[in-house]
Amino acid sequence: MVRDPFADEDQPDLQDVLDALDDPKCRAIVRNLDEPMTAEEISEACDVPLSTTYRKLDLLTEASLLREGMEIRPDGQHASQYEVDFEEVVVALDDDRAFEVGISRVPRTADERLRDLWSEVRKET
Template structure:
């Protein structure tokens, strides 16, 4: 079970991932080379499934699976790209600036996820496993 941990200097900007399964989902996504490449590709702009597939030479079925994994882990956000033609497409935008995984002095694993800064909020998630 993951435990609650907050940072003293920025407690108002910190939310905690409590469920170990959520942390595992995040780690599974980051362990996948294709997922990391997709995160890199969406660093500057949101991409459609087709754009991701073509950029990384992935079959569409694999691309959908990877995007689902990243979305469920909270690393990407699915939204709609509005087109004048009326044929709207789903696009995927990166939600995080960085993820830091570290080991504490007692062997606990700490996962820090810094959300992208938006006008509405800037949030960091911290989870400590193995206290």
């Protein structure tokens, strides 16, 4: 089923966010992602083996810290691109003194939302 990119996402699991942020290679990926990049470009920029890069990208996307989109290429060999999907991560105590995580995001333009929707459709086909 295609995920609705227009819907507000639930906040990710606290442990997923902490695990991703605790990982030095994940932090290096976030630091180097100043524009959308493919896994191969990230691997090269961060000097991390490609197989490791894919594992770190999975950690970061599962924690909702990266957004995966699609780079549409004229030759039909489309590639996933990744970009940072947060401005701020806040870990706080709720009223019951349990930890909770909040992620602030930059509002997406109509073009970005359309691109996200198209990426989700492409994944399903």
